[in-house]
Amino acid sequence: MASTAIQHTLEHSGHSHDDHGHHHETFLTKYVFSQDHKMIAKQFLITGIIMAVIGMLLSILFRIQLGWPDQSFPLLETFLGKWAEGGRIKPDFYLALVTIHGTIMVFFVLTAGLSGTFSNLLIPLQLGARDMASPFVNMLSFWFFFTACVIMMASFFVESGPASAGWTIYPPLSALPQAISGSAAGMTLWLISMVFFIASSLMGALNYISTVLNMRTKGMDMWKMPLTIWAFFLTAILGVLSFPVLVSGVVLLIFDRSFGTSFYLSELVVQGQVLPQQGGSPILFQHLFWFLGHPEVYIVIMPAMGIASEVMATNSRKPIFGYHAMVYSLIGISVLSFIVWGHHMFVTGMNPFLGGVFMITTLIIAVPSAVKTFNWLATIWRGNIRFTPAMLFAIGLVSFFISGGLTGIFLGNAALDIPLHDSYFVVAHFHLVMGSAAICGMLCGVYHWFPKMFGRMMDEKLGYLHFWFTFIGAYLVFFPMHFMGLDGVPRRYYAFTEFEFMKEWLTVNTFVSWAAIIAAIGQIAFLWNFFHSIFYGKKAVQNPWESSTLEWTTPVEHLHGNWPGEIPTVYRWPYDYSKPGHTTDFIPQTTPFSQTMSSNLPHDFEGNPEAERIQIEWQKKQQAEAEQGV
């Protein structure tokens, strides 16, 4: 599949020669099969938002089941038919809901929706490029993603229902149609959809990496790149290195499902029948899955981190604290994320000594994570903070990342994980650290770059409303789950009415469900704000947040190629906020040092003695003039 990428690279380079200069833009080439990175970014964003709404509605459905397990809701039967006979969601369908919710949120929203939107929008704009390395492959990447979405949603319309083996699709459950109805046609569609999805993210990632490495404007060396770009770049590398392994895992699963092999299957008895497959190893799948799976969680969070870093520096009117440390910690996280996957398998029969190794690597990853957290706090510390909605969401990310990251340290402990594994404690952990934090990062990016995408502003008041609903809502939903998990309540159970010790958690579940419903209603504020502002928002000025990065030097009106004239040259790093001695509290990256003599510092000229000499001379002259004046 990804091989189509190459072919089309060629095709594009073959034809683009002819379509010089004159672009006959039709509705189809402008809005549908667009090759402009800004339009593709918007396509990713809007598709991502639609998928997010669907994912959220699915979660409300299963929250209804968990909150009120004994009650019947005839309305559900009206909408869901046989999946909710008698107004109560069926156990099989409950599992399908959880599975598709997880898949949509992790892959379609927080991977494609997040990276697809902001890498596409910002890599060319913040680096000073006309477009991506291969606009054609970029377009293909979106349409593969779109196809994946359609196929995934189509699985709701097959007789046997959507995949229901969890987003991690462990065999044998996912491999045997006899095991659960969702493992029939639904699972096949899930696998096909994911193949499209992986092809899409690979095509995207190839483009992002190549563009970052080859197409930066003059003066933009790697150490002058905004942290957003560093984050997108490293995220793309993680994708290229880990997604292919998921492909190999999925290919073997497809063979097991449809071609009678037994890579993963062994000694199975289903409903009294002995199955022919022998000698397979289910652990093998878990290794292949989590080798992607763990980097995947960082694929989700790193772009959000980059976005938050950028927004926090801008809105604190302070340089980011520890720019180099931020980059190195991203690199550290990227490298480490490949050697910790075993922490998802502590209790699956893996060699316990191996568990010890994975425990150590897992705990080490807390170090770069902590570095980032402290740097964010130091960035806003005594800053001249502007509480825009984007800034609030950036702070929200930090808050969720801390409260969710701390529980990771407990889970990363091979011994502590024995009781905690597969309990609600894990659900609490990853919904805070990944779900909530990354969604905050994504929303932060939407509020911040909305003027760049649509040329209009979003409403601030609605933004604040949305933030508080989301922030408080997420904590009310996920925090109680820690206590349930500590008490041993397992995840992925349909109802907690059968076991005596879990009954006391019924009221908590009802509370959580109410919180989820209210938080979901709060999202209407966002949806209204977003779609209304696209058409009727206040017109944006060129640089609404007084930011120093390159994307704000482009005209508000979009044009193909981004800058009307020459691409601007970059002279300085992206975080010159509130530099002492300068007249304004930000200096764009395009301002040369010769225009900011009053604020230049010795380390601005490291390695350039000539410039340093000119600066010192200038300062001496200023001093002499000042003394004469006295």
Place this chain on the structure above:
Amino acid sequence: MAQKPFENDRENLKAKKFMMWLFLVSSFIYFAGLTSGFIVYTAEDPSRGINTILPDVFKYSTGVIILSSLTMHLAYLAGKKLQFRMQNLYLLITAVLGLFFFVFQFQGWGLLFNRGVVFSGNPNASQSFIYVFIASHLLHIAVGMILLLRAVRLKFSRIDPVRNTFRLEITSIFWHFIDILWIYLYVFLLLNQ
């Protein structure tokens, strides 16, 4: 207009070529995933493993694919010297060698199958892995053949040498890669037989 937006396509050729390299990386990781899977699977139980000697046809296919790398390179050199007729000839020879490779691989499968080293219904999945390796690799060969045919030029008068060389480069990078990939897989299988 100081600089027409978007017309620095020439420059972008480098970026596009880089994407090809990145694709090779991801493709290699896919095979690394499969071969690691093989190792993890086989190590779990002493009764697993390839447990057979690989048929000799795989030697022939290896020879053929190495030879095709050579002709691919000749095509590239001819294209660079603007000898388009030679370029086409060598490309076609390469493609024919690719076809032979297909044939030999299928023969290899047939021989294995006759020995009872089957793909499906085999309780020793190490043996099924052989088929997965080869099939995944053949998929790459098929893509490579398409690239080869696309690099064949029909109207000599309309050839832009820069683009032609670029296309040849992309094709040959890919073709050499799948050559090396096969050698990797073959050696891997030999070491485990």
